[in-house]
Amino acid sequence: MSALARERVPFLGVTVTPLRVEQLIPVIGDFLNDGQVHTIAGHNLHSVTLCHSDEAFFDFYQNSDVVLMDGAPVVYLWGSRNEHQGRRVEYRLGSTDWIPELFRLPQIQRVLVVGSTPEANLLGVARLQEILPDATVQGLHGSDWDQGLERQFLNLAHDFKPQLVLLGLGMPLQEHVLLRNKEALPPATYCTVGGAIDQLGGVQRLAPRWLGRMGFEWAWRLMLHPSRVASRVFVEPWILGCILARKKIQRFRKQRALKKSRS
Structure with a gap:
C-alpha cells in the first residue's frame, strides 16, 4: 500500500498522520493484510x-x-493551520480510543500484549x-525490563x-526496544501504547471521554498520579519551548551567516 500522508504541526517541528478512529481501523486492516513490519506511534508534548x-x-x-x-x-496546533480549510479533528486519538474498535477487523487472529506489571498485563x-473473542491473545509483562525480557x-x-x-x-523505552531490534522483528504491526495496558485492564481509571475531548485529560x-504527571504538565512544556527557541535562533x-557569505 502507498505511504500515508504526513502533515507538519505548526511550531512543534514534527509531522503527524491526522486520522480519526474510523479512518485508522481500516489502515490497521491494510497493514495486517500485507504481512509486513509496520509501526504506529502517537505524538504528545512528551x-x-x-x-x-x-x-x-x-x-x-520519522520512519513510523x-x-x-x-x-x-x-491537535490544536495542527487544527490552527487546517480548520480554515474545513479539515478538523475534534479530539486527541489515544490508544484507548482505537483499541476497543479492533473488533471491526475479523482478520485479527493473533495479538501480543507486552508491558505493565504481571497482574495488569493479565488483566x-x-x-x-473480550474485544477479540475469535483471536488468540498472549501477554508478556514489562516489569524491570532488561535484556532477558527483551x-x-x-x-x-x-x-x-x-x-x-x-x-x-x-516512553522512550518502548520506542528504543523497536529501534534496537528493527532488523530482528518478525512481520507484524507494532503499536507503541504507553500506559494503555493498565487502562485497558482497569488498573488505571480512564478519564471521561468528554473531558478528553475538551483537552483536559x-x-x-x-x-490521580500527581508525582508521575506533574513534571510533564508544569515543567516539560517550558523545556520544549526552550529547545524550540534555541533551534529557531x-x-x-x-x-544570516549564509546571506553574509553570498554578499
Whole structure:
C-alpha cells in the first residue's frame, strides 16, 4: 500500500498522520493484510520533547507508518493551520480510543500484549480477549525490563507470530526496544501504547471521554498520579519551548551567516 500522508504541526517541528478512529481501523486492516513490519506511534508534548532531544527517537517517529495526534496541544496546533480549510479533528486519538474498535477487523487472529506489571498485563490480555473473542491473545509483562525480557519478547514474537503487537513499556523505552531490534522483528504491526495496558485492564481509571475531548485529560491524570504527571504538565512544556527557541535562533544565525557569505 502507498505511504500515508504526513502533515507538519505548526511550531512543534514534527509531522503527524491526522486520522480519526474510523479512518485508522481500516489502515490497521491494510497493514495486517500485507504481512509486513509496520509501526504506529502517537505524538504528545512528551514525545515531541524527546524527538528534539534524542536523535534516535526522532528517527523512530520519522520512519513510523502512522503517527497519531495523541495530545490535545498537538491537535490544536495542527487544527490552527487546517480548520480554515474545513479539515478538523475534534479530539486527541489515544490508544484507548482505537483499541476497543479492533473488533471491526475479523482478520485479527493473533495479538501480543507486552508491558505493565504481571497482574495488569493479565488483566489487559483478558480485556482484549473480550474485544477479540475469535483471536488468540498472549501477554508478556514489562516489569524491570532488561535484556532477558527483551530476548523473551523477540523469541515469543517469532514463535507466536502475532499480527498485532501492543507495546506498552512507556516512553522512550518502548520506542528504543523497536529501534534496537528493527532488523530482528518478525512481520507484524507494532503499536507503541504507553500506559494503555493498565487502562485497558482497569488498573488505571480512564478519564471521561468528554473531558478528553475538551483537552483536559491531563488534569485527570494529574489528579490521580500527581508525582508521575506533574513534571510533564508544569515543567516539560517550558523545556520544549526552550529547545524550540534555541533551534529557531540557530536557524536564524545560519541563514544570516549564509546571506553574509553570498554578499
